[in-house]
Amino acid sequence: MKKILFLLLISISFITITQAQHLDRSKFIKDSLDLYVSRALTNWRVPGVAVCIVKDNKIVLIKGYGIKELGLINPVDVNTLFMIGSNTKAFTATALAMLQANNKLSLDDKVTKYIPEFKLENKLAGQEAIVRDLLCHRLGFQTFQGDFTFYNTNLTRQQIIAKLGELKAPYAFRTKWGYTNAAFLTAGEIIPRVTGGKSWEAYIKEAIFAPLGMTNSLALSKDLPKSLNRTAPHTLVDGRLTAIPYCQIDGLAPAGAISSSASDMSKWVLALLNNGKVGNRQVIPQAAIQATREPQDIVGSQFHLNGENNFELYGLGWFIQDYANHRLVMHDGGVNGYLSSVTLSPQDNLGIVILTNTDQNLFFEALRWEILDAYFGRGYRNYSDEYLKEFKTRASTQQAEDKKLRDSVLLNLRPALPANAYTGKYTNGIYGTMTVTQGENNDLEMRFEHHPTMFAKLQPLGGNRFYVTFSDATLGKAVFPFTVQNGQVSSVKVKVADFIERNPYEFKKE
Incomplete structure (x- = not known):
């Protein structure tokens, strides 16, 4: 749900076409895909992948x-569960479009019709926002705004909706696209208001999973650790691939909590490409599918490896993009330890699902383009190797920057003030509270109100700057500057990785 939008911002230069371009591309899927994937697992250090292609x-x-899971002999099969992150959003949007098709609501109804307590800091926007606005990211927020507060925290859904109403949007209502996970949560919470109290997760199971035969899929992240046939999430910690804890994002469930398998996702994609039918049964109304694919907002342009400059739009829970004279309906998903993609080319009756259990790869995207090019008769480009070159370059740069900071820590530079001057309770108006305590020597430790299992270790860099490592590696590494006024600490700026949230939080000392 999260990281992938950040990763997609990576700019990769145009590459030359290899001599392999002249191979018969129709044979790639049958003859070469297994070798291509197996080689990539090693090169990218991806523990497991599940792939499904329907045509x-x-x-x-x-x-x-x-x-x-790394270190264990437990092969991935077609029923093995992966978290699919933001590919959950298409399920949420489809569910609401189904309710519209069944005359339970209109996507053009005001949000307050169903959630009277819904408010935005822009009062007029809160009053005028319709269900459709929630599903296409046009409330005026910056991409990922508020997600450090909302993502993988102990906040309830109602608390997240209330805090969303306190965020100050940097853009005017409906003027700019900004990816807003809490908006999808809000949309999902409309479902119990129009179904007699059925939760989002209960309705997804009843209206989509069960009739499609998606018997292994899970709607909530809390259920994944209980499954017998599941992957473990992985990330890179100081350059080493490491299994990490499952994220708990059921507070944002309609935006990214679903776990599924290649087998179950094949049933979802087959139904979407067959106008909602399974055999002779109309499981999803055709009108609901069409509603989700209608462009609602302009995202921008995507420069592709082959030199194309493609438009990118957003429907309801789906990105819509042109590619090689084909109209793609697609989405990527990323949560702690997982990246995935789902791609539809309706005019070709083609669907592709790729699931991976590490959040440090772009192979899931490279494989998507490789498969599409094979079906579209385009030249072989070895996207995996080209993405990997850029990925390694950026990783090397980040590691060098981090090494400089670690080397500075080893100099035992003293902070400008005694360590206990930085300790105490701090508050941010949106997030809540955070406490700083003193550890060994001049090290500090931060603990956050809504991340009860996470802490940050702060080591002095001299002055009022500290090098920060989080116990949750997915939050990245950072430098936190404290502000000092009249010899007293007044505040600190907290910054997590961009794929969680791009803006810092200022916590003021009480």
Whole structure:
């Protein structure tokens, strides 16, 4: 749900076409895909991948590769569960479009019709926002705004909706696209208001999972650790691939909590490409599918490896993009330890699902383009190697920057004030409270009200700056500057990784 938008901002220069371009591309899926994926698992250090390709209402390929967890001999199969992150959003948007098709609501109804307590800091925007606005990211917020507060925290859904109303949007209502996870949560919370109290997760299971036969899929993140056939999430910690705890994002469930498998996702994609039908049964109204694919907002342009400059729009829970004279309906998903993609080319009756269990790869995207090019008769470009070159370059730069900071820590530079001057309770108007305590020597430790299992270690860099490492590696590494006025600490700026939230939080000392 999270990281992938940040990763997609990576700019990769145009590459030359390889001699392999002249191979018969129709044979790539059958003859070369297994080798391509197996090689990439090693090169990218991806523990496990599940891939499904459907074409003309049939499964062309469905297979698991690699292992569920690093260090264990437990192969991925077609029923192995991965978190799908923001690919959950298409389920949420489709569910609401189904309710519209069944005359339970209108996507053009005001949000306050169903959630009277819904408010935005821009009062007029809060009064005028319609359900459709929630599902296409046009409330005026910056991408990921508020997500450090909302994502993987102990806040309830109602608390998140209330705090969303306190965020100050940097853009005017409906003037700019900004990816807003809490808006999808809000949309999901409309479902119990129009279904007699059925929760989002209960309705998704009843209206989509069950009739499609998605018997292994889970709507909530809390249920994944209980499953017997599940992957473990992985990330890079100081350059080493490491299994990490499952994220708990059920507070934002309609935006990114679903876990699924290649087998179950094949049923979802087959139904979407067959106008909502499974056999002779109309499981999803055709009108609901069409509603989600209608462009609502302009995202921007995407420069592709082959030199194309493609438009990118947003429907309801789906990105819509042109590519090689084909109209793609697609989305990527990222949560702690997982990245995935779902791609539809309706005019070609083609669907692609790729699931991975590490959040440090762009292979899931490279493989998508490789498969599309094979079906579209385009030259072979080895996207995996080209993405990997850029990925390694950026990783090397980040590691060098981090090493400089760690080397500075080893100099035992003293902070400008005694360590206990920085300790105490701090408050941010949106987030809540945070406390700083003194550890060994001049080190400090931060603990956050809504992240009860997470802490940050602060080591002095001299002056009022501290090098920060989080116990949750997905939050990144940072430098936190404290503000001192008249010899007293007044505040500190807290910054997490951009793929969580791009802006810092100022916490004021009480």
